[in-house]
Amino acid sequence: MASTTGLAAFPMRLTPALAPALIILALVSSLGLGMAPTTAATGVGNAPTARAATAAMSSATAAGKPLPRDPRLPNVMVNKKHPLQPLKFVPRLRAVPGSGASLQPEAALAFNKMAAAAKKDGARIRLVSGYRSYSTQQALFASYARRDGAKAASRFSARPGYSEHQTGWGMDVGTASGSCRVAKCFANTTEGRWMRKHAATYGFILRYPAGMEAVTGYIYEPWHFRYLGPRLAAAYTASGATTLEQYDGLVPGPPAQWGVRKTTAPVRMYATAGTSAKLLAIIPTGTELYYSANRGSWLKVQHQGRTGWIQTGNSRKATPAAKTTTLALNLYSLPAITGTRLASLPRGTVVRPTGRRSGTWYQVAYAKKTGWLSGRFLK
Ligand SMILES: [Zn+2]
Structure with missing residues (x-):
């Protein structure tokens, strides 16, 4: 850079x-x-x-809204171009039991809650690294720079005053066994998979996704998560942004990448976008599929609780079928119960999905409002 x-x-x-x-x-x-x-x-x-x-x-973003720069708040933007203000900021901290590491209190409590939930699912996540002080980061970067040279080191390590770890909102997650510690293979561990699927529920996002080094400044780090809080994490997930830089308007966001298709012949669903990837299912003719991303002629779809990729052939653009609430349900501003409640829908209400999904949530139009309903109680 x-x-x-x-x-x-x-x-x-x-x-x-x-x-x-x-x-x-x-x-x-x-x-x-x-x-x-x-x-x-x-x-x-x-x-x-x-x-x-x-x-x-302290300038505004391209979108015109001020960039969040207060490191006391979980929405703060810190990257290679936006250092902490002040540079030697020290957050309020709370130790995470059994880790020897600390996070800002809100994030520490969320981590504990998340670790307990992960354990129930058989994923034993551990906090490997949380808050790191300015001087710790200084020593760490200097040691990497001595080993690999400053330029190479800056692809995976931040200079002092530029690290999310110094905010107390950033963390590295590992496995209980210590395998794949701060390594690419963490992505394929039970813990890595669990985190990708559930972290946002507890307010954490994957901060340095694959293929986004030009935007984030960092190579893919499947172990580094950032606390935003459940509300902001839900809004972030629903936005379709792949990086916080996109979400904050520092770089153009992705085009709208969601909608519904209906299969016109059996369609193969793969684990990743490619015919050599693992075949997950053969989706029958006439199936309604919500998609949330596209890569060339490939669409990321959800089918029977699984997420995979299909090619656009053998399907056509469709209007999503109406759904009915199976319980009295609240309509929220975000795909999370931490969102603002927009309306209360009686059981048996018919709603019109917009074609957008986020996890198990559906965005729907109801009484001139657009909001989110939990898909668990829709049929
Ligand atoms: Zn990290």
């Missing part, structure tokens, strides 16, 4: 007080994505004062 070169070339004789501001300015002037053009121009054109740097860093 450009920032690596900028930092590596930095003169070491700077006074400690000025150094953080200048580092920020160096990053601001070198970045292209996510910064409004006027602000970037200010950063480049002005003398390198702390004031100019601060003005540039």
Whole structure:
């Protein structure tokens, strides 16, 4: 990344007080994505004062909304271009029993709750690393940089003041056996799979997904999760964004990638998008399929409680069939019970799905409102 070169070339004789501001300015002037053009121009054109740097860093996103920068809150954006403010921020902390690590209290409690739920499903998740101080991160990055060089190290490790671990909201999750510790293979462990499926329910998201290094600045880290809180995590999941940078409007979000199709002949559902992937099912003719993402001619669909990929052939675009509530149900603003309650629907209410699903939730239109209903109580 450009920032690596900028930092590596930095003169070491700077006074400690000025150094953080200048580092920020160096990053601001070198970045292209996510910064409004006027602000970037200010950063480049002005003398390198702390004031100019601060003005540039507190800019709004491309979408016009202010970027969340308060590290005391779980919505804070911290990445290679957006350091903690203040740079040596220390959060309130709560120890996670049995881990030797801490998180901000809200995240620590959510982790405990999540670990208990995972255990019931046979997944023994452990907190491998939570909060790391500025000085710990400084030592960690320096050791990686000595081993691999600064440029290589910055692909998987943050510079001090730029790590989500320093916020107390970021964490690395591992297995009880210690296998696949902070390694790619964690993705294929029982614990890794469980986390992908259930973490958002407890407010955590996978922060550095595969193939998004250009956006997040980090290689795929199936072990690194970030606490947003259940409400924001649900909104994030429902948005279809694949990175927090997209969700916050720092980079353009994905186009709408959801809808419904009906099969016109039997369709093969694979574990991933490719005919050499594991065959999960053969979906019969006339089946209604909700899809939530596409990759070329492949669609990610849900069928009988499983998620897989189909090719678009042998199916046509369809209007989702109406559904009926099997219990008195609340309509929520988000696909989670932490969302705002928009309406209460009596049992037997007929609703019109919009074609959008998030996990087991369906987005529906009802009485001039659009909201989410739990699919467990719809038929
Ligand atoms: Zn991490």
